[in-house]
Amino acid sequence: MNESSKTVKTLGRPLEGLVVADLTRILAGPFATLNLAHLGAKVIKVETPHGGDDSRSFPPFKDDSSLFYSSMNYDKYSIALDLKKSDDKKIFEKLLAKSDFLVENYRPGTMERLGYAWSDLQQKYPQLIYGSLSGFGQTGPMASMPAYDLVVQALGGVMSLTGHPGQPPVRVGVSIGDLASGLYFVIALQAALVRRMQGHGGSRIDIAMLDCQVAMLEGSLTNYLSTGVITESLGSRHYSIAPFQAYRTKDSYMILAGGNDRLFAQACEVLQRMDLVQDERFKSNQLRCQHVDVLEVEIEKTLAAKTTEEWVKLFDEKGVPSAPIQNVSKVATHPQVNARNMIVDIKDPVFGNIRTGGNPIKMTGIPDEVEHRGAPTLDQDRTSILQWLDT
Structure with missing residues (x-):
């Protein structure tokens, strides 16, 4: 073994030694803190004694326990505290004194009513990074309003871009309002950590789920603001690239993504339809977008001759981006997914052993964790946490 490989094996995860006091529940906040745990932080869930995190009651269930909760809260610790009671507040404040991050996703005003306003905590814990994630943020006319993922998908324009033209509104298949805001939350928390390392002390972070949806509207928002044109739902199509959608084959559907003129020509070569390359309607991406309906008919005419598996193999051999449309069972057994x-x-x-999604963040010198701690039962780690706080 050479010297550099020895060095690689001794590297720890980047957030090891940092502590997160985690008041978040359900999905957006727990998804953020799961990512912090993946990166090495010690995440201590502070839950209400009266049932804990709401997601403990969310299906699907196994042996009367929530798989949803387990998937978002493994590699964490739990202590139950009632922050309206003085004895529990004292424990919580001991935890704050040892924490690098305090994160919460209550409705704005809740932390202030509990006596934990940023202005107060900043004075007492000047190095503490205080992160708030809510539906609409700490400011603005809707700040005090409740929100869930579906609400911000609707208000943020994402639902108007999802589904097929003329059909009823469709929710994105995963909770993109929660998940996107959770990722922005992680970015902001780590940026605040860098700021603290630069000598500026702790920061207050304010992430709104609605803001995150607006930030993800891609060119649709810019297009409207510049031209007045409102992008509408297009099914699987992209509003500015063609061919770039799901196409019917002999036995199912597949994705074909000819993202530029070169890839379009290569796709046509695989299809043995070089006439499409010469067709005046398809000679540029802009023209293909204008004539996308006709292009779809022509491509599907040819795709009908073979199965999805046969076509994907041919496109792969030519280096043209394509894919079958997999369900979750296919994803779970896919060789690329498992290789990573x-x-x-x-x-x-509770369950003994379960399988779930891993950490997508790969870093030089930091191998993927092999052993993981199961999601804690409510107040599971009380004794060890209290002992740690007293050291």
Whole structure:
């Protein structure tokens, strides 16, 4: 073994030694803190004694326990505290004194009513990074309004861009309002950590789920603001690239993504339809977008001759981006997914052993974690946390 490989093996995860006091629940906040745990932080869930995190009651269930909760909260610790009671507040404040991050996703005003306003905590814990994630943020006319993922998908324009033209509104298949804001939350928390390392102390972070949806509207928002044109739902199509959608084959559907003129020509070569390359209607991406309906008919005419598996193999050999449309069972057994350790085994205190999604963040010198701590039962780690706080 050479010297550099020895060095690589001794590297720890980047957030090791940092502590997160985690008041978040359900999805957006727990998804953010799961990513912090993946990066090495010690995440301590502070839950209400009266049932804990709401997602503990969310299906699907196994042995009367929530798989939803388990998938978002493994590699964390739990202590139950009632922050309206003085004894529990004292414990919580001991935790704050040892924490690098305090994160919460209550409705604005809740933390202030509990006595934990940023202005107060900044004075007492000047190095603490205080992160708030809510539906609409701490300011603005809707700041105090409740929100869920579906609400911000609707208000943020994402639902208007999802589904097929003329059909009823469609929710994105995953909770993109929660998940996107959770990722922005992680980015902001780590930026605040860098700022602290630069000598500026702790920061207050304010992330709004609605803001994150607006930030993800891609060119649709810019297009409207510049031209007045409103982008509408297009099914699987992209509003500015063609061919770039799902196409019917002999036995199912597949994705074909000819993102530029070169790839379009290569796709036509695979299809043995070089006439499409010469067709005046398809000679540029702009023209293909203008004539996308006709292009779809021509491509599907040819795709009908073979199965999705046959076509994907041919496109892969030519280097043209394509894919079958997989369900979750196919994803879980896909060789690329497993080669990247994206399915992990969790030793769960309730289920014994479960499998779930892994850490997509790969870094030089930091191998994927092999062993994972199962999502904690409510107040599971109280004794060890209290002992740690007293050291």
